[in-house]
Amino acid sequence: MKTKQHLALLALALLAACGGGGDAPAKGGAEKRAANEPDVPEAQRFGGTIVVGAIGAIPDMNPLTSSDHTANQVQQYVLFMPLITYNEKFEPIPWLARSWEVNADTSELTFHLRNDVFWHDGKKTTAYDVKYSYDMARNPETLFPNTAFWTHYRDATVVDSFTIRIGMRPHADFMDPWRSFSPVPRHVLEGTAASAMKTHPFGTKSPVGNGPFKFVEHLPGQRWVFAANENFPKELGGRPYADRLVYRIIPEPTTLMAELLRGNLDYYIAATADQASQIEASPASRILSFPDRQFLMVGWNEKREMFKDVRVRRALTMGLNREAIVQAVRRGYGELGNTTIPPMFWNHDPQAGAELKHDTAAAKRLLAEAGWQDRNGDGILENAQGQPFRFTIITNQGNREREDILVILQSQLRALGIDVRTQLMEWGSLLDKIQDVENRDYDAVLIAWVTEFRIDDTDLFHCDKLKDPYQWVSYCNPETDRLLDTLPTIVDRNASRPVWNQYQRQIAQDQPYSILYFTRRLEGVHERLRNVNPDARGDWVNIRQWYLLPNMRANR
Template sequence: MKQPIVSFLAFSLFALAACGGRGPVVDDDAAANVPEEQRYGGTAVVSQIGDIPDVSPLTSTDHTASQIQQFVLFMPLLAYDENFEPIPRLARSWEVNADTSLLTFHLRDDVFWHDGVKTTAQDVKFSYDMARDPNTGFPNTAFWTNYGEAEAVDSFTFRIRMRSHAEFLDPWRAFSPVPRHILEGTAAAQLRTHPFGTRSPLGNGPFRFVSRQDQQSWTFEANPDFPAELGGRPYLDRIVYRSIPEPTTQLTELLTGNVDYYIQPPAEQAQRIESDRRVRLGSFDDRAFVLIGWNQRRPLFEDARVRRALTMAINRPAIIEGVLYGYGSVSNSTVPPFYWQYDAQAGDDLAYDPEAARRLLAEAGWTPGPDGTLRNAEGQPFRFTVLTNQGNQVRADIAEIAQSDLRRIGVDMQIQISEWGTMLDRINTPTRRDFDAVLIGWVTEFRIDDRDLFHCDKRDEPYQWVGYCNPEVDRLLDSLPQIVDRDAALPQWQQYQRLIARDQPYTFIYFQERLRGTSARIQNVNPDARGDWVGAERWWILPDQRGRAQPQTAQQ
């Protein structure tokens, strides 16, 4: 199945090489000799397969939007350094009281919204209150499980009550306040359709919003008033984010100088990028994993034996080798292998084993019919549709491999490809959820709290896609965030991962090694597990190459 795809890509790249590429070759020595005052200016073009439907910190559900909020358009109270330790951002400092029931942030007094209004503690309180309002539809409600009432003590002091719990600062890295003077008076239920998220976002971060072309591009420009203590004005004049659904087109744009930073190229392009002196290939161990979520609101997926069997019937190591070219590792839970909580033994009984999968399905009442398709006692065939997003060839390939593997054990899986925003609406809207299974990715936060994914009480909230419910898992989900001591928490983390592996609400396919391609002209692009956009304000372009990229192609 892979051969036609690889052959077509190879032909396309041969044709591209035959036509001749343009652009500088990588010269790290030349970059090292450019003084800081000459690093200002130019437009960088960033590409990825999907549009960003909504950038509002209160309503967006897209991972790229979260990156834009943290590193480009807005400013959380704190950030993580390269060692994942908290450092000041909007907040200059913070402290907790003796019994860890009060967390106080002291904000900077030199941060302004991009319309000139100063950012204050009143903005932070307003944003927090709106995020906690269930009518807003804020997707990460588990952020606030251990937090209570908040107050703006004065213009630059924000105080919040909390229960003592582990990693209590992490939500404040991921959540960015919004401007009260823009959104105050808007009903919480109307925030999702407010133009703030799609047509006129107003932030306070290192870059300002300029324009958006639906399904095509977002443009941001440098904020000249960004605080000097936080680095001051960004080096780049502008960043253009382009949505390019076709990976082959993205690669062509990178190699011909029309894209500077290609986020997450498929692994089959890695060798081509690495071999071209005009571009660089980089990678890092990511917090993201890919999964197939089984909608347990459907009777077909109610039985955990069925879900386990489906996992055992899919050759996940073959997917990693054949689709990712080895840039990944099999996953069996939401915990990345480089986290201290990781349990390598969780799911060790879920290895690829079609015969064991057939036995489990037979135990659950599914036996072969005359046509070889499994049927239950009522004669219903084991047939369903998996939903995934367009423009992602990796997921399309995974779906086809899973389809073939499942067919071998008598399961008929159909594949439906959907536009990204449309798919998110179908799976995130609790009143819809009109799907059987979904093939999608997820990014684990630094502070793992899976209540939004798996808690029984979250079944009517955006990220509880599959309707999974297990009171024993709920108990662990409720207790784990409260345990501050890691040695005491580790046995419970192991128990949690083994329960999830046993129940298989998802088939966890892999944790990925995330790739990137960058042009020779752009410097200091060093993403890591914090995100693809980390350090965007320090990206810069070689002075003699600032006219080469062509962001206007986003309009075509």
């Protein structure tokens, strides 16, 4: 429970932000300490246990079924191997696939796999594993969350044990799904019904990967433990420097920071903005920051009658002082957004939604046009039937920034005459509720989305996806569908830019979500942990090269 003092401080910060104040974010510790990076010979970098901490549990480690962002990060960089990865310029480079080629009319993509990658139980990874995984991910009963990956792909054929050919329609950025999709071992999961994949113990009790670390232990709600894969291909860097990797779930940010400063954590994922200065000031730690692909948004569930009217959704966005939220809660470590495309991406349209500035009077006029008025003088709007404009916003517990945002949303929307209730839920339970495709029994949700490098919002917005996990708000507009269907077919970026602009302006017009801001990601790093270089690709990008200073390794 929040103290009165905490809420008072939040209110003061909000008032300051509304006045246009707020300091610019400090540079991250990477810049400050780069010149002091120690020169540790490679032979001395091996050993020790790296302990990572974050507020969120990883409910499912199966790449075919998990919808959690951190789980996807661990799958990409720790436990499994996608066919390709991205370099620091966001260009595809070989990983599980040694090479690939596309035929002349771009209707077939052929991958040639490495022949020296083994599953952690000793079986060799082959093209049969890739085909099995691909086929399962395309099976609707598997409930693979990113079904839009495969919209323009067709059947796969195993040419030989280390070659797989996949049919496709020509489309833009067709390599991107293979960066984040990790194949699974066929010999472990074959025979499992697609509908039973989500509950298979592979996801929670016994995942078998082929990446630089192998699974050791999972204590639900407490930790995941991994050990170095001694047989990771030398051509890809060989075994990682750390002997062990522990992911600890600590659902309270204050405790996470304290554990970092006490030396019980080496890496604190997604430190809160109000902690950045304290972490940076400590001689025991530093802050790393970078522009992120994640944005925070409020989803208005259009299964609820009050949110079906676009005027209402636009009014809700205009009633929110999002600039004040960024300053008060993120301390400036964020950038306003009106579309789902990060400002750093080539196809971002800065004009989309530019009219959705904070304007309480205009928001009230829109609500009145939609039939919402204070009919009985109690300060709360009612519709023509006398029903009050009252709803509940849910978000995940343990995320203090989101809890603080709920307090601000409640206050700002109360100024419009809207009675907002709030509810905190355990992360897995929240996902179950909003991804219950039959019911989606909730009003509004405060949640984050991490976009891929290849933007395809089909899973979020397309009418055909109303019964899929990520169509959280039941939004459907045929014009949006037309644009979503058209965009992937335009391979040339210059030719596609006008369509991207049209798409973003359509989403901004309809406001299925009120997008609050894109985050600038913050990571707390203990001084003994070195060679950590997160960026927009993710928190764990070069985990294989992380190492602990030899004279500061704890016995853990």
